[in-house]
Amino acid sequence: MPRRHVGCTRYVAHRSRFIQKLSWFLMMLCCIGGFAPSQSHSETPAPFIHWGALSYPDQEPDLSMGLSLFRFTEFNGEGERFNGIKETIGINFITFSWTNHFTGQLENWSTNFTLGIGPTRNQPTEWLQNDLIHDGLWGIPPVPVGDTRKQTDFSISGSLTRWWEIPGQKRVFYLGGGGQSGSLFHELFARAGFRRWSPLKTIEQWKGPANGLLADILRPLRLSGMVRTARIATGSAFHDLANTTYTAQGSISYGWYNETTLRPWFEIEIGATIDSGIFNGPQGDSLEERFWTAALRVHPFTVETWNDQLNSKDYGPTYGARLMMDVSCLLPDSWQ
Numbered sequence: 001m002p003r004r005h006v007g008c009t010r011y012v013a014h015r016s017r018f019i020q021k022l023s024w025f026l027m028m029l030c031c032i033g034g035f036a037p038s039q040s041h042s043e044t045p046a047p048f049i050h051w052g053a054l055s056y057p058d059q060e061p062d063l064s065m066g067l068s069l070f071r072f073t074e075f076n077g078e079g080e081r082f083n084g085i086k087e088t089i090g091i092n093f094i095t096f097s098w099t100n101h102f103t104g105q106l107e108n109w110s111t112n113f114t115l116g117i118g119p120t121r122n123q124p125t126e127w128l129q130n131d132l133i134h135d136g137l138w139g140i141p142p143v144p145v146g147d148t149r150k151q152t153d154f155s156i157s158g159s160l161t162r163w164w165e166i167p168g169q170k171r172v173f174y175l176g177g178g179g180q181s182g183s184l185f186h187e188l189f190a191r192a193g194f195r196r197w198s199p200l201k202t203i204e205q206w207k208g209p210a211n212g213l214l215a216d217i218l219r220p221l222r223l224s225g226m227v228r229t230a231r232i233a234t235g236s237a238f239h240d241l242a243n244t245t246y247t248a249q250g251s252i253s254y255g256w257y258n259e260t261t262l263r264p265w266f267e268i269e270i271g272a273t274i275d276s277g278i279f280n281g282p283q284g285d286s287l288e289e290r291f292w293t294a295a296l297r298v299h300p301f302t303v304e305t306w307n308d309q310l311n312s313k314d315y316g317p318t319y320g321a322r323l324m325m326d327v328s329c330l331l332p333d334s335w336q
Contacts, residue, residue: 043097043112047155047184049247050278051320052291052306054271056195056224057161058099059171059262066324068093068116071125073318075144087147090125092118108163117154153237155182167205172197185235193226225250232278242286246276267297300326
């Protein structure tokens with residue numbers, strides 16, 4: 001057979017395997033969405049910001065449940081060890097998140113409680129990384145797997161946030177803090193930033209209503225940003241960590257929102273995170289990490305994924321994903 005035909009045959013076979021694996025993955029997500037009460041937007045378990053997840057406080061009241069996955073791989077594709085955590089960790093959390101915005105004299109304050117718990121096992125995150133992405137999508141060698149953690153892990157976090165409005169936009173700037181504890185590690189954190197700021201609305205406050213095609217294009221645009229610092233203490237899963245971390249996160253989103261509740265009906269959000277690093281290197285200094293994040297929200301569902309490819313890497317705190325659903329829409333009106 002001519003060499004060109006052999007190459008084409010291999011390419012077609014490779015893509016066929018990828019499509020088959022992707023089909024199974026999408027079926028799995030559909031099952032999760034159908035049988036696990038999962039939100040339009042919700043706060044992630046506190047540790048996940050160190051691995052790239054969007055971790056802004058909720059602008060709107062929230063009651064959500066879902067599935068959060070995270071994979072920490074011990075080695076890279078060449079078999080080199082990342083740090084002193086000598087095992088691969090695949091976290092599978094059933095996640096519950098509740099955000100309450102107060103009224104009356106405490107109108108500009110909100111609190112959040114988030115719980116994540118589940119079995120830590122090699123699957124399904126190993127299949128997603130090596131079979132679906134490395135082999136199916138890119139055709140590159142799998143990441144080696146040595147010892148794996150087999151425990152039931154959990155994370156409990158809580159936060160308090162003060163919000164400020166700007167002309168024409170409510171609950172944009174915020175300042176707050178909180179803490180988290182669990183089997184992974186423990187931390188106290190403080191954060192400040194802005195959430196879903198509309199540049200067009202600010203311009204309209206100065207110059208009056210904007211009309212035309214450009215205004216229609218820019219109206220759904222929102223910008224978000226956050227700086228965060230945390231004091232870290234080791235836990236059962238991660239026992240060699242930096243004492244302090246500093247994180248900066250920014251994102252751009254495009255969507256349509258309920259102007260009263262601020263809840264997005266439809267939103268696409270792309271973000272980037274730089275973290276000073278919770279893991280220590282061989283010399284005892286923290287290992288800086290950079291991540292990209294992508295989220296799709298179609299009320300009442302959210303699908304989000306993050307990856308450390310922004311750091312030109314594929315090891316260490318490598319990737320994660322979550323599927324959430326706003327379950328408040330299932331409750332009686334008197335309970336909401």
